[in-house]
Amino acid sequence: MKRILSTAVTTSRRQSPRQCPRITNHARILPRNLHSTPLRRQQGVKDVSSNPQMSFPCLDALETRTSNLLKNPDVRKFSGPEPSYTAGPHQTFTSTEPLRLDWGGILPTYNIAYETWGTLNPTASNAILLHTGLSASSHAHSTDLNPSPGWWEKFIGPGLSLDTNKYHIICTNVIGGCYGSTGPSSLDPSGKHYATSFPILTVEDMVRAQFRLLDHLGIEKLYASVGSSMGGMQSLAAGVLFPERVGRVVSISGCARSHPYSIAMRFVQRQVLMSDPNWSRGHYYTSIPPHIGMKLAREIATVTYRSGPEWEQRFSRHRADPTKPPALCPDFKIETYLDHAGEKWCLEYDANSLLYISKAMDLFDLSESVRREAITRRGSVSQGSTSCTLTLPEEAYEDKDTPAEPASSSRHPPQDLVAGLAPLKEHKVLVVGIASDILFPSWQQREIVDALRLSGNTSTKHVELGEDVSLFGHDTFLLDVVNVGGVVGEFLE
Amino acid sequence: MKRILSTAVTTSRRQSPRQCPRITNHARILPRNLHSTPLRRQQGVKDVSSNPQMSFPCLDALETRTSNLLKNPDVRKFSGPEPSYTAGPHQTFTSTEPLRLDWGGILPTYNIAYETWGTLNPTASNAILLHTGLSASSHAHSTDLNPSPGWWEKFIGPGLSLDTNKYHIICTNVIGGCYGSTGPSSLDPSGKHYATSFPILTVEDMVRAQFRLLDHLGIEKLYASVGSSMGGMQSLAAGVLFPERVGRVVSISGCARSHPYSIAMRFVQRQVLMSDPNWSRGHYYTSIPPHIGMKLAREIATVTYRSGPEWEQRFSRHRADPTKPPALCPDFKIETYLDHAGEKWCLEYDANSLLYISKAMDLFDLSESVRREAITRRGSVSQGSTSCTLTLPEEAYEDKDTPAEPASSSRHPPQDLVAGLAPLKEHKVLVVGIASDILFPSWQQREIVDALRLSGNTSTKHVELGEDVSLFGHDTFLLDVVNVGGVVGEFLE
Numbered sequence: 001m002k003r004i005l006s007t008a009v010t011t012s013r014r015q016s017p018r019q020c021p022r023i024t025n026h027a028r029i030l031p032r033n034l035h036s037t038p039l040r041r042q043q044g045v046k047d048v049s050s051n052p053q054m055s056f057p058c059l060d061a062l063e064t065r066t067s068n069l070l071k072n073p074d075v076r077k078f079s080g081p082e083p084s085y086t087a088g089p090h091q092t093f094t095s096t097e098p099l100r101l102d103w104g105g106i107l108p109t110y111n112i113a114y115e116t117w118g119t120l121n122p123t124a125s126n127a128i129l130l131h132t133g134l135s136a137s138s139h140a141h142s143t144d145l146n147p148s149p150g151w152w153e154k155f156i157g158p159g160l161s162l163d164t165n166k167y168h169i170i171c172t173n174v175i176g177g178c179y180g181s182t183g184p185s186s187l188d189p190s191g192k193h194y195a196t197s198f199p200i201l202t203v204e205d206m207v208r209a210q211f212r213l214l215d216h217l218g219i220e221k222l223y224a225s226v227g228s229s230m231g232g233m234q235s236l237a238a239g240v241l242f243p244e245r246v247g248r249v250v251s252i253s254g255c256a257r258s259h260p261y262s263i264a265m266r267f268v269q270r271q272v273l274m275s276d277p278n279w280s281r282g283h284y285y286t287s288i289p290p291h292i293g294m295k296l297a298r299e300i301a302t303v304t305y306r307s308g309p310e311w312e313q314r315f316s317r318h319r320a321d322p323t324k325p326p327a328l329c330p331d332f333k334i335e336t337y338l339d340h341a342g343e344k345w346c347l348e349y350d351a352n353s354l355l356y357i358s359k360a361m362d363l364f365d366l367s368e369s370v371r372r373e374a375i376t377r378r379g380s381v382s383q384g385s386t387s388c389t390l391t392l393p394e395e396a397y398e399d400k401d402t403p404a405e406p407a408s409s410s411r412h413p414p415q416d417l418v419a420g421l422a423p424l425k426e427h428k429v430l431v432v433g434i435a436s437d438i439l440f441p442s443w444q445q446r447e448i449v450d451a452l453r454l455s456g457n458t459s460t461k462h463v464e465l466g467e468d469v470s471l472f473g474h475d476t477f478l479l480d481v482v483n484v485g486g487v488v489g490e491f492l493e
Numbered sequence: 494m495k496r497i498l499s500t501a502v503t504t505s506r507r508q509s510p511r512q513c514p515r516i517t518n519h520a521r522i523l524p525r526n527l528h529s530t531p532l533r534r535q536q537g538v539k540d541v542s543s544n545p546q547m548s549f550p551c552l553d554a555l556e557t558r559t560s561n562l563l564k565n566p567d568v569r570k571f572s573g574p575e576p577s578y579t580a581g582p583h584q585t586f587t588s589t590e591p592l593r594l595d596w597g598g599i600l601p602t603y604n605i606a607y608e609t610w611g612t613l614n615p616t617a618s619n620a621i622l623l624h625t626g627l628s629a630s631s632h633a634h635s636t637d638l639n640p641s642p643g644w645w646e647k648f649i650g651p652g653l654s655l656d657t658n659k660y661h662i663i664c665t666n667v668i669g670g671c672y673g674s675t676g677p678s679s680l681d682p683s684g685k686h687y688a689t690s691f692p693i694l695t696v697e698d699m700v701r702a703q704f705r706l707l708d709h710l711g712i713e714k715l716y717a718s719v720g721s722s723m724g725g726m727q728s729l730a731a732g733v734l735f736p737e738r739v740g741r742v743v744s745i746s747g748c749a750r751s752h753p754y755s756i757a758m759r760f761v762q763r764q765v766l767m768s769d770p771n772w773s774r775g776h777y778y779t780s781i782p783p784h785i786g787m788k789l790a791r792e793i794a795t796v797t798y799r800s801g802p803e804w805e806q807r808f809s810r811h812r813a814d815p816t817k818p819p820a821l822c823p824d825f826k827i828e829t830y831l832d833h834a835g836e837k838w839c840l841e842y843d844a845n846s847l848l849y850i851s852k853a854m855d856l857f858d859l860s861e862s863v864r865r866e867a868i869t870r871r872g873s874v875s876q877g878s879t880s881c882t883l884t885l886p887e888e889a890y891e892d893k894d895t896p897a898e899p900a901s902s903s904r905h906p907p908q909d910l911v912a913g914l915a916p917l918k919e920h921k922v923l924v925v926g927i928a929s930d931i932l933f934p935s936w937q938q939r940e941i942v943d944a945l946r947l948s949g950n951t952s953t954k955h956v957e958l959g960e961d962v963s964l965f966g967h968d969t970f971l972l973d974v975v976n977v978g979g980v981v982g983e984f985l986e
Contacts, residue, residue, distance in 0.1 A: 050681050051598045055690040056774055060765065096852045103818055105544045143498050188543050196547040200819050260808045260827040261801035267828045270821060272765050273554065275785050281549055292768050300761045300793065308754030308934070315753045317858060325596055326856055328763060328848055334753040355821055363819055365810060438931075441801070474864045 021149015036116035036224055058329035058339070062292050066278075069288040085178040085185070085350055087137030088146035090115050092180060093213045099175075102374035103363075108189050112213050113173040113180025115137050116148075118164035120219070127219045128492075129161060129210065130171040131227030134357050135349055137179035140171040154481045161485035167223060167492070172213060174206040174234075176356045181209075184352030185285065195203055195352060196282030201360045203230065204374065207237045211245065221245050228252035228477035228484075229440065230357070233364050236424070236448065240366055244421040250434040250488055252477045254443035255453060256417055257365035262439055265304050266358045269297040273351055282352050290351050295342035297354065302341040307436040307473035368419035411443075413451040420446070423455040430491040432477075432484060433464045439474040463487050520582075523909055551822035551832070555785050559771075562781040578671040578678070578843055580630030581639035583608050585673060586706045592668075595867035596856075598692015601682050605706050606631050606666040606673025608639075610649055611657035613712070620712045621655060622703065622983075623664040624720030624727035628842055628848050630672035632880045633664040647974045654978035658984070660716060664708060667699040667727075669849045674702075675846030678778065688845060689775030694853045696723065697867065700730045704738065714738050717985055721970035721977075722933065723743035723850070726857050729917070729941065736916040743968045743981055745925040748942060749910055749935035750858035755932055760795050762790040766844055775845050783844050790833035790847065795834040800966035801930040823835040861912035906944040914941070918949040925970075925977060926957045932967040956980050 007359050090113045099107040101470055115138045120127060130152070141150040141157070145165055155161045162169050173181040176198070184198040214222070225246045232254015239249040255262075276293025315333040319326075326405035330339040357420045429452055433445030448464040465483050477484050583606045592600040615618060623633055623645070632644040648654040655662050666674040668692070676836045677691040690962065707715070718739045720728035725747020732742040748755075769786025771777055808826040812819075823832040922945055926938030935957050942955040958976050963969045970977050 005782075025825070049683055049685075049687075049690045050601050051687075051690050051692040053641065054736060054775070056689075056767070058764075059774065062768070108543050192542075192543055194544075196549075196821075197542045197544050199544040226809070257810060259801065259823070260804035260810070261796075263825050264804070264827050264831060266795045266832060267823075267825075268789070268796060271792060272789050273553075274549070275789060276768075281552065282547070296761070296765050299764060303754070303757045303761060308752065311753035311757070317750060317753070317756075326852060328689075328767065328852060330760075331759075332753070332756050332855065334757050338757060338760060359819060359821060362825065 072139045073442040087139040087179045095212045100378045101199050101205045102199040104377050104380035110182035117169045117261035118167050120168040124219050130226045131231030133229035138173045155485045161489040175209045176201045178350035178353040185350045203233045203364045204237050224248040224379040226250040239424045248428045250430045253440045256448045262478045263362045269300045273297045290344040295346035299338040299342040304439040305474045343487045366420040367416040413447050418451045418454045421451045422455040422460050428459045430461045434476045435466045436471050437474045508919045533611045580632040580672045583631050588705045593871045594692050594698045595695040597870050597873040603675035610662045611660050613661040617712050620661045621717045623726030626722035631666045647977045654982040668702045669694045671843035671846040671951045678843045679871040686778045694849050696726045696857045697730050703900045717741040719743040730915045739823040741921045746933045754852045756855045762793045766790045784839040788839035791838040792831040792835040797932040803964035859913040906940050911944045914944045915948040921952045923954045927965050927969045928959045930967045
């Protein structure tokens with residue numbers, strides 16, 4: 001087959017400025033950078049294409065943001081000791097005792113940002129620790145200091161699910177986060193940002209850090225530990241790690257161990273983010289943040305937060321503007337929805353916090369053997385170990401046409417997990433699952449319940465909301481005051 | 494809160510060369526580029542970090558590939574008239590009559606790469622047109638010219654599902670592809686690569702292009718049209734567009750219209766790819782291809798090709814090397830699996846082909862009104878239209894806390910779709926779905942069947958393979974010779 005070297009300098013078809021002034025002008029004022037059409041394409045004048053050149057307003061917008069971030073010194077706000085990300089005023093607890101982490105790292109000191117609602121009673125017996133999902137701050141509800149609505153605004157208050165007439169509610173920003181608690185964007189005592197020398201973190205580490213706050217507050221025993229999503233993991237972990245210090249446990253849309261599909265969905269988000277050149281292997285705090293990678297990661301995450309059937313009802317196959325031809329930039333309404341979710345998020349959260357907390361979720365496994373190993377390793381780095389951490393496996397995965405034999409033909413939770421949940425066998429536990437959740441599918445909540453019951457627990461309540469009740473998927477816990485909130489309120493009584 | 498400017502020049506903790514010679518050396522020989530740790534971090538000598546700096550061998554590997562691609566002229570093979578991507582020797586049909594496309598574009602001429610197996614009988618009545626999924630070539634089975642195994646090797650042959658003792662099987666590379674058929678990597682008659690001036694394509698365009706090949710081959714009527722995944726879309730479209738020229742229709746793991754979840758999953762793949770700076774808005778043919786974006790897109794796609802339960806059995810929570818600490822680079826076995834899938838693919842397929850064909854799948858909708866509008870628009874660009882195409886909607890999506898009311902409370906297919914499938918009402922149609930498929934969920938195949946039956950078809954056979962039969966999800970059609978192949982073979986008899 002013949003090969004002809006294409007040496008002609010050509011150009012794309014010029015769009016009529018009269019018909020598309022906005023786009024044409026927009027393209028003209030943009031800086032030429034990585035995403036732009038190579039300059040040589042702008043130089044020709046002959047128009048011989050069979051079809052018009054596509055335009056990419058969504059890439060134009062990204063370039064504009066990059067350009068603005070580079071120009072505007074106000075957004076270069078990553079060099080101070082406090083994270084720039086904030087959910088507003090909060091209280092801060094500082095622990096000066098080093099926290100030795102499950103995978104061998106150490107935090108010499110750390111802060112925990114927290115907020116509270118309701119009044120702690122004289123015996124300090126009415127406290128509820130509310131755990132957050134991956135990206136939430138301590139601002140679960142408005143406060144005097146910060147009147148803006150919190151992420152569980154409608155679930156907390158007098159007479160509501162978390163009844164502030166009865167309970168003293170405490171919500172923290174997890175360590176690893178960026179809303180006031182110590183995380184990768186914080187300064188190491190050496191004076192530089194932790195960035196990717198922040199140690200690998202586990203959900204259990206987050207919980208142990210929280211319990212030092214409880215010590216500080218004089219709370220020996222929680223009335224209840226409550227959480228959804230990653231908070232549902234933390235809530236179980238709190239009971240398992242500190243069974244004598246937790247009364248009741250509520251775990252909504254959580255799990256006792258992450259499964260491969262969830263790991264896969266979080267892995268691709270992390271890889272996309274880490275591939276943004278602005279991520280700079282985590283060292284972006286004196287430059288611009290990886291806003292493109294963050295936007296893309298959030299778009300992927302958003303796919304897992306709701307459900308196909310909900311989108312079917314809400315968006316169907318509607319295009320944002322049916323009068324226009326199809327585009328590779330957002331076009332269908334579902335695409336503009338994802339784009340919007342990414343836009344809202346891309347500068348609101350610290351990229352390294354996302355990576356570390358997302359990884360902590362993958363590592364979550366309440367099996368007894370996992371906990372035993374963690375205790376052995378804890379704080380080993382600080383004890384002089386020079387082991388080479390955090391590297392790629394040397395052997396690549398070998399693909400096979402056929403899968404291995406099923407590891408187990410039964411659907412029973414493994415004995416290791418049953419033993420891991422045994423510390424909760426005397427506790428009242430509420431487990432809530434949502435049938436339309438694809439990120440924490442409802443069989444994962446059934447696994448918690450089965451493991452608890454096999455461990456001897458007779459006080460576990462299991463509620464699964466069917467697709468007739470909620471099509472909101474994983475996000476149901478944020479939205480359904482009646483069905484999620486109601487069952488939580490009843491359980492706490 | 495006080496703010497301290499971090500001005501100290503520090504360095505990451507140095508890893509011991511004795512313990513990690515591979516990684517340390519590797520890092521030293523790498524070119525410093527976009528993904529590297531900023532140079533200033535290399536200059537300090539004081540080691541005061543509380544924890545070791547993470548290493549990122551997966552990013553090292555990407556940088557090495559970028560560097561090799563830039564250095565090695567052999568891989569700069571994108572400037573010739575033939576795509577560099579190839580599945581091996583094949584036959585080529587060239588249509589010199591312009592193809593006017595559904596969304597107004599035009600292909601002045603086009604090639605279709607194809608391969609055949611079995612013998613066409615004297616009345617040309619035993620031909621089966623086999624349609625491919627998104628990324629497959631015409632090489633469905635080994636040939637004398639190309640003895641390497643094809644993508645449906647075990648399904649085609651004497652006595653097999655597509656029985657070469659009886660049938661003459663034809664498989665093509667779709668237009669828009671990069672395995673010999675005209676696509677974005679091809680040269681426009683002007684002499685430059687189409688790139689992103691390739692016109693927006695539909696599945697129906699691909700089918701109309703294929704039928705010109707059938708004209709050329711002297712095949713007036715197909716014995717059957719057979720396909721899986723996107724091929725299942727094409728197979729239905731062939732029957733709908735050319736009802737007199739198609740005998741039987743087989744559609745496996747396909748749909749009659751794409752739904753928002755599938756669109757969402759493909760959209761994020763495209764956005765990730767388009768955000769790779771090497772994509773250069775599609776004009777990368779004289780530079781290096783966007784191998785990082787392609788790898789990431791394939792990793793996301795791979796999440797949708799199998800199923801959570803299969804991964805549960807196959808990988809569980811196993812880590813690739815449990816003796817090592819956790820990593821942000823591939824770590825769990827499921828992650829190395831995804832990484833491997835991306836690696837295999839990232840230089841094997843043309844990025845622009847992926848974008849155009851993926852978009853064509855999103856646009857697929859066999860509703861009658863959609864077909865009517867396409868006929869009106871067809872080829873309009875070539876008729877002197879200067880309309881400004883392919884732009885972003887001007888209004889961004891507005892998020893709402895609560896969804897719109899359900900569009901329809903019934904699960905019946907809309908009348909528009911029933912009318913769209915009416916041309917098939919006299920045909921024998923086989924529809925196969927897989928319960929574990931999350932990309933083309935089995936309710937989509939039930940929608941095809943319901944619409945066909947409502948249109949008056951009484952010869953539709955519907956087979957749904959339960960999770961007890963296959964946990965392979967969407968990939969089942971490539972793997973299950975017994976259950977998929979068997980039912981196809983029977984239906985064709």
